[in-house]
Amino acid sequence: xxxxxxxxxxxxxxxxxxxLLLFDSLFSGQTFRWIISPNNKHCFISVIQGSPVILxxxxxxxxLVFSDTETxxxxxxxxxxxxxxxxxxxxxxxxxxxxxxxxxxxxxxxxDFNGLKVLREDPFETAVTFMCAQGIGMPIIxxxxxxxxxxxxxxxxxxxxxNPYTLYGFPSPERLAAAHPGELRLCxxxxxxxxxxxxxxxxxxxxxRLDFRKLAAPERSLDIIREELCGYDGIGxxxxxxxxxxxxxxxxxxxxxxxxxxxxxEWFGLKKAAMALTAKNYMELQREIRTILNPDLAGYAxxxxxxxxxxxxxxxxxx
DNA sequence: TGCCAGGTGTACT
DNA sequence: AGTACACATGGC
Numbered sequence: 174x175x176x177x178x179x180x181x182x183x184x185x186x187x188x189x190x191x192x193l194l195l196f197d198s199l200f201s202g203q204t205f206r207w208i209i210s211p212n213n214k215h216c217f218i219s220v221i222q223g224s225p226v227i228l229x230x231x232x233x234x235x236x237l238v239f240s241d242t243e244t245x246x247x248x249x250x251x252x253x254x255x256x257x258x259x260x261x262x263x264x265x266x267x268x269x270x271x272x273x274x275x276x277x278x279x280x281x282x283x284x285d286f287n288g289l290k291v292l293r294e295d296p297f298e299t300a301v302t303f304m305c306a307q308g309i310g311m312p313i314i315x316x317x318x319x320x321x322x323x324x325x326x327x328x329x330x331x332x333x334x335x336n337p338y339t340l341y342g343f344p345s346p347e348r349l350a351a352a353h354p355g356e357l358r359l360c361x362x363x364x365x366x367x368x369x370x371x372x373x374x375x376x377x378x379x380x381x382r383l384d385f386r387k388l389a390a391p392e393r394s395l396d397i398i399r400e401e402l403c404g405y406d407g408i409g410x411x412x413x414x415x416x417x418x419x420x421x422x423x424x425x426x427x428x429x430x431x432x433x434x435x436x437x438x439e440w441f442g443l444k445k446a447a448m449a450l451t452a453k454n455y456m457e458l459q460r461e462i463r464t465i466l467n468p469d470l471a472g473y474a475x476x477x478x479x480x481x482x483x484x485x486x487x488x489x490x491x492x
Numbered sequence: 493t494g495c496c497a498g499g500t501g502t503a504c505t
Numbered sequence: 506a507g508t509a510c511a512c513a514t515g516g517c
Contacts, residue, residue, distance in 0.1 A: 363514080364512065411499060
């Protein structure tokens, strides 16, 4: 038996008129720290802000949220879950999809991802995670994040449904700022520059020089956000846009990576997507896609497309 | 074996 | 301004 006193039947049709794809939401790249329970493939476990959090998908419409604490951070659990799972974001993501796809069955493929949610993650964790995601595959990215948590994060031990768990929270900026370079390098796929870049960014956050709360102020333009973030070594336009999208709740931010570039060419016929992704080209592609997708939710929409492309076209199952 | 993976910084022309 | 290459390693 477990000690979990807070049990919430979270989603129902009153809260959302679209199904929520829990698995896809958690493992399509917003976070790399959730693990799947050995007992139940629809049960996901992580440590958020020092507290264990368990999500169980009963079906695509209903999610149970468990924790042994009443609050996550400064929010009651239910409020936190609503915010984290972006229940407030419902679209529309596309004006009229069928008008823009030259080829075939893409709109049909996309319907499977109607309920996929982009999550509101912690900005520091998001920054570190995507700094670890340069030109390498998902398994290595996930391993790096897990390593960083295991070596530098605080362990949280608890039991759930009779099973003992020891998981690690994401380390604080102060902790990573003080990390020994060699020790951090072992966590970042043996990449010295990456370890150094992560440590310097953590120092900036710890000192208050980089303030994600201020950066997330709604009146800041994406250009200003990108410019500030790109001032740090190891953060270019793509990673800056990822931090804005997943960490700052800026769902208009549209990161363009290798997969996005591919579907921009194949699905939307953007010729520049076939050329080298220079800084100028990157911005030009962003301008073009914003004329097709809802500009206020371009990044959110882009993530549905991203996920659909990886799963249905590239047949990539690595989370 | 060789290419691709949620890119970026640097050193060239 | 545009191109080539190093960085590091696992999967297919």
